[in-house]
Amino acid sequence: MTVGNTILDCIVQTGKLYGISVGPGDPELITLKGLGILQRVPVVAFPAGVKDKPGMAQLIVKQWLQPHQLQLALTFPYVQDTEILAQAWQMAASQVWHYLQLGQDVAFVSEGDVSFYSTFSYLAQTLQHLRPGVDVEAVPGVCSPLAAAAALGVPLTSRDQRLVVLPALYTVGELEAVLDWADVVVLLKVSSVYEQVWQVLQGRGLLERSWVVERATLPDMLVYVGLSDRPTLKLPYFSLLIVKVNNN
């Protein structure tokens, strides 16, 4: 029996980790490729929700999953402490590796696109560090700025427009410099800095060339077209702001 098990161990091929981009909210915005992989893997992983609530990506793919698929919630704490983060990534990578070494493929689903400011990057890099040579594939998808532009009915960019995307951590000075230069600016996760941003846009006469989109493509999506009368806005975490500096 022992010999038999050893032979069995040798012939089990390690599974593959897929990063599946599921888009910003509407479940129909997954790609055919992403859905095909999602529906054939035995293990579907996702970032755990906060306070026992399901995570965003888990909710998005819920309708595509089968009862026999194992659902694996991985904890990625919302903190800045790099040591706590590194420990969480190690733990998540180990949990994924547990299934891969059994020869099972794992699909990690992530809202938006897995190459665009995504938790998947940390999981994949930690796993590749832990187990060099492990097989990882990213499946691209719809990122939130493009979903927001589609929902607004305006192109994000056209012709020779220069695009800048800024994640949440930026200063007013940096924003001023970007507005001097770019044609289109996207501010991601704008909720915590909205009031300062509004002041800058007002000073430049750009409020009527600005849009805010909350929860793009979800049933409770809200859009603000022009911001002149909105110096304050109570926004959820997944909100973004688009400014068309030049309409050339």
Place this chain on the structure above:
Amino acid sequence: MTVGNTILDCIVQTGKLYGISVGPGDPELITLKGLGILQRVPVVAFPAGVKDKPGMAQLIVKQWLQPHQLQLALTFPYVQDTEILAQAWQMAASQVWHYLQLGQDVAFVSEGDVSFYSTFSYLAQTLQHLRPGVDVEAVPGVCSPLAAAAALGVPLTSRDQRLVVLPALYTVGELEAVLDWADVVVLLKVSSVYEQVWQVLQGRGLLERSWVVERATLPDMLVYVGLSDRPTLKLPYFSLLIVKVNNN
């Protein structure tokens, strides 16, 4: 009979124009939403190919179409002359309107994402100018930079990285200024300026932090990982270059 026709004319509801993002090449990168619309409209429009060859978007969706669907090639000349372009957009919008006024929905398919440097913007804007109130909907999809990053197995952006996307028309001076400031830079349609860009990247020691992707996600995709030994490259039109200026 005349009276009957008039009544019939009045009750025909005008069709809707959809802009369907079909992704950069792999037909499986269309979204479920995009495919659902594509397969139920009577008319599928796309940019005509050059020299009697089929267009890129037409090739991408070919396998999803049914024989009863009308295929409508629209001409968008590759010129800078704004008058010739405006005439072409008018003509294309009129061709689309012909079907919309008959109550038929039209899906215009476009490679990449329809809000990201896409011909769809010009078609939609011209149609809306020609026929105010016409119903238009953009369906987002996979843009080439995110497909390229997934193919390379590297995240495009993570943490607080500032992203800049530059379309083809930029100067060396502008590129230098961007590299001073951004963390990640994407140069679209880089073929015509590759040699100048290489010189700039060499001067800054960034060649080994740069990637070129030709025809992302197509069967003949080529990737160049690190550019130190490639001062010249013969690249097709759909090539892009990613530079990771800072890996923070």
